[in-house]
Amino acid sequence: MIAGFLARPNILIVGAGPTGLTAALELTRQGIMPRIIDSKDGPTPLSKAVGISPHSLDILEPSGTSERLLSEALRIRRFHFHFGGRELGVFHFSSLEHRFDFLLSLPQKDTEAIMADVLWDFGARVEWRTRLVCMSEGAEAIEVRLDTPDGLQEARFDQVFGADGVGSTVREAMGVSFDGYTHKRQWSIADAEIANWPYEPLTAQAFLHENGDVGFIIPIGDNRFRAVSNTTDALARIPGSYRVSQLLRTDAFHIPARQAQRYQSARAFLGGDAAHAHSPIGARGMNLGIEDAACFVRRLGDCTLADYTAERWPVGRRWITLSERMLRMAQTSSRAAQSLRNFAFCAVGHSQVLQGPLLKRLAGLKE
Template sequence: MEQVAQQQTDAKILIVGAGPTGLTAAVELARRGIIPRIIDRKEAPTPLSKAVGISPHSLDLLEPSGVSERLLAAGLRIRHVHFSTEDRELGVVYISALSHRFNFLLSLPQRDTEAIMVGRLAELGVEVEWQSSLAGLEENADGVEVTIATPNGEEKARFDWVYGADGIDSAVRKSLAIEFQGYTHKRQWSIADAEISDWPYEPLSGQAFLHRNGDLGFIIPIEEGRFRAVSNTDDALRRIPGNYRVTEVLRTDRFHIPARQAKRYQTNRVFLGGDAAHAHSPVGARGMNLGIEDATSFARRFFDGTLAGYTGERWPIGRRWIVLSERILRTAQATSPTAQAFRNFAFSIIGRFPALQRPFVERIAGLKE
């Protein structure tokens, strides 16, 4: 047993990608005694907020490393999400009804989440190698030969294991020729971060608006006086009704939603997590959280000696959420009067009774799959 533990501690692991998934994997390994190498092509943690919702289950998973305490100190606690049509509120999703000590969705810009993780990782003795990317990968029976492009030129290195957390265009996944099955929606979406005053809605809550033409808009506070809006149109803030004042638009972006999943999440010595393994709509705020779950599973299984079961555990979970998020998206974007009437009626009933919401809210919270 001591020999196995020593072999684990001596293992050389490369993590490709220093977003929340890769950083979680690095923190989880480092706190158990393995110092991984982690690289990322960016110059520093992302300046964009991107994902903002941290689930109760993610907070559970990140607590042993000391990360959750810092996230909780920095984030906003969202306990309600209101759903409305153009003329009335349909109902409220009560995250506060969860039977869990973290009965809220923690709202924190991804840049802050990453900065907190990078800081904790440094305390554990690991520094992210920025401006470094995977330029080549070749797996053999007892290791992985990689080429890393660094600011000082290309470097050859050998690792026992590689964890690919390098996003939807994953170089790790492409190097393994693993098919990324699915499709990308043609409809263009947009996001906007803005400073807003005179906010007319419930403080510290999310607001979702469903429009008759199939447009939808969602907005959530991310900092004091700052909000993140998301829409399936080219102007996210335009789809948020109400008497409020946008004092400054901080940043905007446009994107297309993928619904894709890697055919498998692992080979013999290389593993995938986060957007490198699965990508889907932002509905339900599960993307970053699924990646955090992937990463903690990888670290746990590495130390348990059960890495062979990684795909078997994580792939079905990713698949179920892709299917559910696509179903929710179709319902939210419905344009048929009949479909809208049924949707609105269902929302109005479920929105009044937290007990009816519990299975769905537990899935959003990561507490039930």
């Protein structure tokens, strides 16, 4: 019998992104071997999320994952905000009273690769090209049908953890609505190698423009950067004298603001983008999913899964609400609103005392 667990549960994890992989890591390090499936051909080739919070590092440390992440990633300790050619203020992650006093920057594809390697060390692996077709909850188990490379399979599990993204098959099978909306404005992403970078090394930069355009940029490797903008050309909204030596990737997306009505049924549970989706402002999306997964495993061991939604749903709701406020504030074109926003950024950006509570929330250390 595993300490903390009344019996060895049989668990299916659907989705092998950071949320699903965290759940698998937390289970396997305690001797619980889940089955983890993903419909994709393999790990994501895209960067997607890049910011790993101090609290996520706390969660991933016992499995040995954080040590590997720290050896590969960049440590971002400052975030500069600009408007109209002048700097409004600087947020100092280094002022956090925590041993991880930084935001870790690493493309999601690399984060997932490291997590999968650690999972392999524990003796578990992801079953790629394996799709959940349907599931049916019973009093004793969940019956599922899987479409695998070897054909259709039927299996039984004690619990299913759905970490399969905004289009979650698990959520649909649970009959849970995904309430909210998707913003019409198109955003863009660009990953690029940049020479002659004119700003402070190893810092993130945000540029707010009078017409409501915004541009964010963060280093993700040696001379490599990730730019995000609410326009069709992310790098065009990053001012400065620099040279793009190679454009590595571009993409476009629309920002959702949605949340599952509930995160669980009797035996099925949701985490990450399957449960909540919001803007990338605040760098909390991937980290909330990691926290969801850790909560699921902890409550499984404590036999308190009945309260999973009660714990995690309010956290998701608060971040959707806060990220929407931050989004409106960032892309406002009202001169009056800009003046108030810029005054606030100046005040907070020049006072580590004032920025402390917000930084703790961004770091996942306070809700």
